[in-house]
Amino acid sequence: MIHVLPQVLNAAEMQAVRELIPQIGFNDGRITNPGSEVKRNLQAPQEDPANARIAQIVRDALVRNTDLRSYAQPRTMARTTVVRYEPGMTYGWHVDEALFPSQPPIRSDLSCTIFLNDPADYDGGALTIQLGEQELAYKLDAGSAILYPSTTIHQVAPITRGVRIAAITWLHSWIADSHRRELMVQLDEARALVARGGAGEEQRKRLQVLLESLRSNLFRMWSDT
Numbered sequence: 640m641i642h643v644l645p646q647v648l649n650a651a652e653m654q655a656v657r658e659l660i661p662q663i664g665f666n667d668g669r670i671t672n673p674g675s676e677v678k679r680n681l682q683a684p685q686e687d688p689a690n691a692r693i694a695q696i697v698r699d700a701l702v703r704n705t706d707l708r709s710y711a712q713p714r715t716m717a718r719t720t721v722v723r724y725e726p727g728m729t730y731g732w733h734v735d736e737a738l739f740p741s742q743p744p745i746r747s748d749l750s751c752t753i754f755l756n757d758p759a760d761y762d763g764g765a766l767t768i769q770l771g772e773q774e775l776a777y778k779l780d781a782g783s784a785i786l787y788p789s790t791t792i793h794q795v796a797p798i799t800r801g802v803r804i805a806a807i808t809w810l811h812s813w814i815a816d817s818h819r820r821e822l823m824v825q826l827d828e829a830r831a832l833v834a835r836g837g838a839g840e841e842q843r844k845r846l847q848v849l850l851e852s853l854r855s856n857l858f859r860m861w862s863d864t
């Protein structure tokens with residue numbers, strides 16, 4: 640499942656990030672994917688001090704985000720890397736590597752892009768994810784993020800004007816299987832509805848459909864074994 644996380648970074652964090660971005664010394668993105676025929680972008684070296692400070696800000700913001708904790712059930716998160724796309728740059732259709740090369744390596748169950756500049760700053764550059772025959776395109780506000788399964792085929796469409804800046808990371812989840820993870824998301828939503836109390840008709844209907852979904856999908860899963 641694909642989840643948008645609005646305003647993960649608050650205004651003060653976005654301000655700090657905006658001041659740090661011009662200090663990054665970008666490299667050719669092919670450094671970490673030398674075999675890639677489709678990657679044409681710039682990325683910050685891991686040891687870049689401005690990249691490291693942005694990584695800390697973004698990490699803190701992601702870790703405190705309750706939606707991310709529910710959607711990803713994160714076990715480990717790779718250090719974020721700031722990427723930059725100028726006109727003509729793109730990252731064509733690909734699937735992310737299974738292991739992020741850290742020490743120890745981190746299995747990528749979920750991929751995450753945190754948009755760091757305004758969508759009005761550039762044309763093209765949508766993060767586009769294939770879902771069967773559909774293509775879902777995302778250009779989010781600065782400070783918002785998208786979480787999507789690392790198993791998906793996706794691309795960053797070519798930039799035709801301006802500059803696109805984002806931070807990217809990968810998460811290893813306590814629950815590798817995305818179907819099982821979605822059941823946890825539904826349980827969390829049901830718990831939140833109950834905890835909020837004051838059962839209005841809409842809330843009651845939502846709770847009902849969540850419970851029916853959980854029952855049917857758990858039955859589907861367990862009736863095979």
Ligand SMILES: O=C(O)CCC(=O)C(=O)O
Pocket residue numbers: 722730735752766793794795805807
């Ligand atoms: O910049 C993005 O939104 C994602 C780029 C990407 O797909 C990747 O770096 O693997």
Ligand SMILES: [Fe+2]
Pocket residue numbers: 733734735750793
């Ligand atoms: Fe990717």
